[in-house]
Amino acid sequence: MTDTLDAQPRRSNLEQWKRLHESDYFESHPSYHGLRDFGGHNEIAAIEMFTAFQSSMRVVVIGCGYGRETAHIAPRVAHVYGIEVSEIILDKAVRYLAERHVANFTPVLAERYASEIPDGIDLVFSVACMQFITRDLVFDYFATLARKLTPAGMFIVQFIEELEPGAANRDAELRVYEPSVSWTLPQLFDLAARSGLQFRHTRTYPMVEVTPPRLWHWVWFTP
Numbered sequence: 001m002t003d004t005l006d007a008q009p010r011r012s013n014l015e016q017w018k019r020l021h022e023s024d025y026f027e028s029h030p031s032y033h034g035l036r037d038f039g040g041h042n043e044i045a046a047i048e049m050f051t052a053f054q055s056s057m058r059v060v061v062i063g064c065g066y067g068r069e070t071a072h073i074a075p076r077v078a079h080v081y082g083i084e085v086s087e088i089i090l091d092k093a094v095r096y097l098a099e100r101h102v103a104n105f106t107p108v109l110a111e112r113y114a115s116e117i118p119d120g121i122d123l124v125f126s127v128a129c130m131q132f133i134t135r136d137l138v139f140d141y142f143a144t145l146a147r148k149l150t151p152a153g154m155f156i157v158q159f160i161e162e163l164e165p166g167a168a169n170r171d172a173e174l175r176v177y178e179p180s181v182s183w184t185l186p187q188l189f190d191l192a193a194r195s196g197l198q199f200r201h202t203r204t205y206p207m208v209e210v211t212p213p214r215l216w217h218w219v220w221f222t223p
Contacts, residue, residue, distance in 0.1 A: 013134045014110055018086040040072025043127055049203055050156050050220040053077060057122040060148075062141055062157075063129030067093035067105070073125065074102045081117050083141075085110045114144050121148045124155045131160040131181045138181075142195035146223065155197065155221040159183040164212045188219055197221040 047053065057077035064070050064082030066089060074080045074097070082105060084090050090107035097105050108116050124145050130138055142155065160182060161167075167182035183191075185202065192199040200220045207214040 013137050014085045017132070018088075021084075021086045021089045037071065038068055040069060043069045043125075044072055044076075046127070046158065046203075046218050047073075047123070047125065047156050049218065050201065051123070051154060054122070058118075058120060059123045059125060060117055060121050060145060062124065062126035062145075063132075064093055064107075065089065067096040067102070069125070069127060070105060071097055071100050071102055074104050077104075077123075079104045079106065081106045081108050081121075083108045083110050083113045083117075113141075117145070117148060119148045120150055121145065122150055122153050124149070124153075125157065127158045130157060130183065133181070135181065139191060139195065142191060142197065142221075146196045146221075149223050151223060153223060154200075155219070157219055157221070159188060159217045159219060161185075161215040161217060162212065163214060183217065185217065188217065192219075192221050195221075197223060 053076040055076070055078060059073060059077050059080045061070055061073070061080060061082045064080075064084055067082065070080050070082055070093070082090070082093055084093065084107070087109065090109065094105070094107055145155075160180065161184055162180065162182040168184045168187065170182060188202070189199050198221060200222050202220070203218045205216045205218075207216060
């Protein structure tokens with residue numbers, strides 16, 4: 001990552017995901033099997049590892065997808081802002097959440113999130129997103145949203161670390177495919193420091209059922 005962010009890689013990475021969503025990414029992905037409810041247990045448990053839900057919370061979900069996590073977060077908080085790369089997927093999220101009587105959700109297009117998400121955010125949450133976008137875009141999200149946090153606000157975000165040689169130096173390529181960007185703990189410490197955040201804690205879990213093996217890092221950053 002560099003401090004001077006190049007807008008073209010960010011746009012290109014967003015464009016590749018727009019094209020994937022236009023091809024019904026969630027409906028055709030073998031892990032999702034359509035726009036369905038996964039129960040939210042893992043996501044809620046991940047947040048509660050680090051903090052308790054408060055009914056006054058304002059939450060940002062980076063990569064909200066069709067709303068499967070938001071459907072379980074929103075009833076516990078005051079408001080959720082969901083960031084996604086295309087109007088297509090945001091429209092799906094609005095419909096999916098409306099069917100589940102979620103009324104405290106605001107869809108936010110990724111290219112406008114810096115101006116449309118207000119100050120006073122209590123929690124920035126993301127799962128299964130950071131490995132799919134370029135490192136400079138991750139830094140852009142963290143540095144920008146860090147400035148919108150309340151003094152007691154926090155990031156609770158999931159990262160993947162691939163263990164094969166060379167994975168730590170690989171970034172997402174700017175083409176239409178599903179990337180897998182690996183983050184080591186030293187890289188996450190650096191991300192926090194350069195975003196104006198404090199690295200507070202991590203919970204790490206091995207994924208031994210996949211080849212090559214990977215680690216899931218749930219990280220907790222604060223101002």
